[in-house]
Amino acid sequence: MEEIDVPPFFICPISLEIMKDPVTVPTGITYDRESIEKWIFSSKNNTCPVTKQVLSDTTELTPNHTVRRLIQAWCTLNASYGIERIPTPKPPINKAQIVKLLNDAKSPQSLMKCLKKLRLIASESDTNRRCVETSGAVEFLASVVNATNAVAVTETSDGEFDVTKASDEALSILYHLQISEGNFKNLVNDEFIESLMRVLRCGNYESRAYAVLLLKSMFEVADPMQIINLSPEFFVEIVQVLRDQVSYQATKATLKILIQLSPWGKNIIKAVEAGSVTVLVELLLDCSEKRACEMMLMALDRLCGCAEGRAELLKHGAGLSLVSKKILRVSQVASEKAVRILFSISKFSATPAVLQEMVQLGVVAKLCLVLQVDCGNKTKEKAREIIKLHARAWKNSPCVPVNLLSSYPY
Secondary structure, eight states: OOOOOOGGGGGGGGTBBOOOOOOTTTTEEEEEHHHHHHHIIIIIBBOOTTOOBBBTTTTEEEOOOOOOHHHHHHHHHHGTTTTTOOOOOOOOHHHHHHHHHHHHHHHHHHHHHHHHHHHHHHHHOOHHHHHIIIIIHHHEEEHHHGGGSSSOOOOSSOOOOOOHHHHHHHHHOOOOOOOOOOHHHHHOOOHHHHHHHHHHHSSOOOHHHHHHHHHHHHHOOOOOOHHTTHHHHHHHHEEEEEEETTOHHHHHHHHHHHHHHHOOOOOOOHHTTTTHHOOOOOOOOOOOOOOHHHHHHHHHHHHHTTTHHHHHHHHHHHHHHHHHTTTTTTTTTHHHHHHHHHHHHHHHOOHHHHHHHHHHHTTTHHHHHHHHSSSSSHHHHHHHHHHHHTHHTTTOOOTSSGGGGGOOEE
16 A cells, blocks of 8 residues: 555644544643543543643543544545545533533432433543543432432332432442542541441442442541541441452452551451451462462451450461461462461460460471571561570470471570
8 A cells, every 4th residue: 555644733642643533632732532531541640741731620622623624534535545534523521511410310210310321421431531520420429329328228110219229320430430539538428438338238249349449449548537437337347248259359449448447546456356357267268369368468467466356366276277378378478478477476475375286287387497498588587586486385396397497596
């Protein structure tokens, strides 16, 4: 095919390809919509790629109809060379349309139509998602979820409005909007957290997954006092999500919540009393996925920072043995966390019975092995400290293999 010269102003400065939907940013530079949206939203940039000026409103992308028509005309003129004419793009949604959609949702039936329309709009592009967010939809969707706490929820078989379906739809949209940090901060309030707890308690698996994923993002930006004041019931519901294995994503989000919240106030006690240690040990028994194992051991490490957590681990028949077995079998991170757990047990909960159990289960032998292999200086140092703490109790034990005695720090 004969090479065709493309006018330079038809080329997007980011992708270096012919623009299909040219838009102009506030700095006056024209880009292809898909490319500039990826730059702004996926890569989280707030500057113009060409001028490097800050874009005060990253949702303000003005269609450049003149350039688009010129490109279409050029495509038509060069059709004999195999150039296809670009179609006229569908105009993006604007704030006024979203606001009208929200204001018209006054009846139960119109609410469901509004939610379905919002989902469709948000699924079309990043620009639409940002437009939906900045038009007040986040507060609107949160109010739909909150409304379920004030209504007796019953299943309907005759096509009548079901408030649970509205709540589920609103949760799904909230999650897929990928809302900004500022809006997540606005969501962290007692009413909305209580509503999400109700979803965790009564919702279907999909809605429970969305609820816990939203909670994870909310707590990443929450004020410390809001985290400290969480109720014991909150941790009961969170642990139940782990127990039920709602989804892989939900499990990871729940583990992050436990890791993140444990250091604050009495949260560690609340989490332990909710049964988190037992659930984590039982999940570790069947866990073979590296990242999940690491996060479970991180959570257990946090929970063993209190006497109640250590007592629960020791009470579980497989607790000590399982933690020991994860050393040198998963990853360097997992080994470090597992040895830290054993250090907490050895330093603060080492009764004669516990010390004897650690020898019989092969924990001491595993610690001696850690000193002989390359598993990270922090892990080795912690293992050495554990053995030094109880050297007299363990040094003559027949359960410590002779080939490992050379590593024993007398």
